[in-house]
Amino acid sequence: MSAAPHRASALAHEVVRGAIDPVAVVDAALERIARHAALNAVVSVVPGHARREALRVRRERRGPLAGVPVLVKDTICTRPGRTTCCSRMLAGWRAPYEATAVTRLRAAGAVIVGKTTCDEFGLGSSTETAWQGPARHPLDPERVPGGSSGGSAAAVAAGLVPLALGSDTGGSVRQPAAFCGIVGFKPAWGSVPRRGLVAFASSFDQIGPLAGDAADAELAWRVMAGRDPLDATSAEPAAGAGTMPARAGVPEARGHATALDEALDRARAVLADAGVQVGAARLPDPDRCLFAYLALSAAELSSNLARFDGVRYGLRAAERDGLEAMYRASRGRGLGTEVRRRILLGTWVLAGPPDRSVHARARALRARIAREVMRELGRHDVLVLPTTDGPAFRIGERTGDPLAMYRSDRHTVLASLCGLPAISLPAPVRADGLPVGVQLVTAPRREPQLFAAARALERAGFRAEPAP
């Protein structure tokens, strides 16, 4: 038996042809997870279940992800094992059903080995708000891995597993992928069913893969995508292999970290060399996008998290002064500081007359932003943007300043507001010795072109370094 490859597609190929034993692959992944416990990337493992699944794969030896060990963000329901959303509110909770995306991965041969650390209920950009403590960056343990899917990104970057699932509401797959130097893909809204993803902001949420390269991200997406009768918002994705986009747009306004400007210039040059017509894209101001996103996602969050009241779900306080007091005490104790802050913000956004509230104006702004972006996607097949303003920041650096933390997402929310597919690739330059990323954004159903452009950039150096 040969050593297991780092890429999911290559590993599955070896398992199918019998060159690698999936049970040994799963055992090795569990051993790496235990050895890298200091990363705090993984909150729970299911070794018995994983070995049984690996035995099944050993018998069947089929599927595009045969024997690939996968870690799943703790906001996505899996069975068996716990789904806690890294919140005290759901400590020990076991989901009664499995997310459709997970079921489809397992049907393709993937073996779920555990759950990854994330910001509580997916709210955050650093994975510092997890009840179980912060996940750490694989290259510098004093820094954050990004968030909210920081545990998934750290796990793939550290080589614990070749593939992990995250969820992206405002950038929670792409931003940690950029910080950790791997690939993160946010599918178009609706292309991967959301059944079994604990809702944060339903009009933004999407499950997406974090992987070592674009081919693995595309493979996982194709396995998970497609209409699900249990999610009325799901749809069939575009099929077929993609051709290179003919036109790419890069925003003119710069002023990022020098490394990011250099990364964008390199991407522009690579695409131009590949025959792509590269022009200037006029995109909405990232800060306006950020605050429209912040208002709308907080409003949806305040509604979605109302169910965590100690009766329908979650920790119940032993308060005996009436039902309302029990609700308040349960939510006050079960939910962390950032979650409570955003619930209050969302409640404020929703207050006021329906036609003049902050919510109504933010919805109108979202519609305007979407029109402006779609107009640009009429002129360009793909847009090239920075994923972040810089590299991973230090643990604790932004926790005392919510606005600084929220600004971590200012480049990723554009695709989220418009429901667009976007992929973050590691740039061939570093900032402060740490990875940074560029993202490609396109229109829904143009994913094959997006992946073709991503592969071209990978060949020119926009690819992940081997795990340390």
Add this chain to the structure above:
Amino acid sequence: MNRDLPGPDDVRRLAALARLALDDDDLPRLTDELARVGGAIVAALDTPSPERAPDVAAPRPPEPRWRDDRPQESGLADRILAQVPARRGRWVRVPSPFER
């Protein structure tokens, strides 16, 4: 309250609406944070866009049309009967389900 940034009393009311216990010690910090974040949101929403398009995502609700609250003939039956292939008075004629 939607235009004015939240003060301490507003934050207490929001917490009650959201069913969140709130320590008095936390109130000044939360009020300050919500005012800063809310202020940034309102400023972003109030910034004129280079291209002001109609707000189709949030149209104003149409003005309601009022009428007296009394029973009246809708005229619906006549409109339906006018379209049927065969009728006798106000009855619709259909083929017999039985062989003759």
